[in-house]
Amino acid sequence: MVIGISGMIGSGKTTLSKGLHKHYEDSIFLEEFKKDDPVFNTFLRWFYENQPNINIAFQSFILESLSDNFVKTVKKFKEDGKTFKKHHIFLDRFNLEHFVFGIVNLKGQKPEKYLEGYAAMFKELILPEENPDLAIYIDVDYDTFKRRIFERGRESEVDNFDQNEEYFKLLHSLYKKLYIELVEEFKIPYVIIDSNHKTGKKVLEEAIQIIDNFDFSKSKRWNK
Numbered sequence: 576m577v578i579g580i581s582g583m584i585g586s587g588k589t590t591l592s593k594g595l596h597k598h599y600e601d602s603i604f605l606e607e608f609k610k611d612d613p614v615f616n617t618f619l620r621w622f623y624e625n626q627p628n629i630n631i632a633f634q635s636f637i638l639e640s641l642s643d644n645f646v647k648t649v650k651k652f653k654e655d656g657k658t659f660k661k662h663h664i665f666l667d668r669f670n671l672e673h674f675v676f677g678i679v680n681l682k683g684q685k686p687e688k689y690l691e692g693y694a695a696m697f698k699e700l701i702l703p704e705e706n707p708d709l710a711i712y713i714d715v716d717y718d719t720f721k722r723r724i725f726e727r728g729r730e731s732e733v734d735n736f737d738q739n740e741e742y743f744k745l746l747h748s749l750y751k752k753l754y755i756e757l758v759e760e761f762k763i764p765y766v767i768i769d770s771n772h773k774t775g776k777k778v779l780e781e782a783i784q785i786i787d788n789f790d791f792s793k794s795k796r797w798n799k
Contacts, residue, residue, distance in 0.1 A: 576659050576791045579669035579707035583750045585723040586713040592667045594779040602663040605648045623735040630680045638700050641670045645705050659796040675753045679746050708794040710765040717747050
């Protein structure tokens with residue numbers, strides 16, 4: 576099945592996704608973006624440097640890229656003889672989740688028409704068939720988020736952290752609430768894992784238990 580791993584920046588999504596991919600043999604791991612993706616990294620650096628007039632372009636690039644990569648991944652999944660009933664695709668954040676960033680990045684920063692325009696574009700580009708059969712949300716408090724950001728050491732985040740800390744605080748304060756509203760609106764089953772004060776191994780064990788005990792038979796992909 577398609578399983579989305581979600582959460583705030585620095586919550587441990589990629590680590591968990593890779594752990595699940597390793598645990599479930601013959602699964603596929605679809606990374607949000609490659610570490611050396613030149614376009615994504617340029618947009619990200621511009622964003623954290625507070626370069627003007629890039630938010631809608633950045634979000635549009637993300638939506639189009641993730642959608643294209645998802646379609647290609649599913650195609651390869653089927654060409655390799657895999658079935659959704661027996662195998663999993665793990666998404667390191669899924670397309671729908673990026674609406675959270677769009678709302679936070681545009682609201683209050685631009686006239687309301689920009690947010691309305693982005694929302695209209697988003698609804699046209701997001702396809703229900705790209706949504707996961709199960710979403711696992713990794714919850715972290717702000718202190719844990721900040722510690723993990725500096726531990727992973729992504730240059731654009733660390734070098735510009737002080738000037739973006741108010742943004743990070745705002746994003747963290749809204750992320751979980753907006754995420755829940757989205758997955759409930761689109762009727763995506765979800766489970767929240769509190770990862771505070773837990774090792775990556777413990778979070779992985781909880782996620783495996785959730786997946787192994789979840790009833791996927793109600794998903795439209797079950798017989799595909």
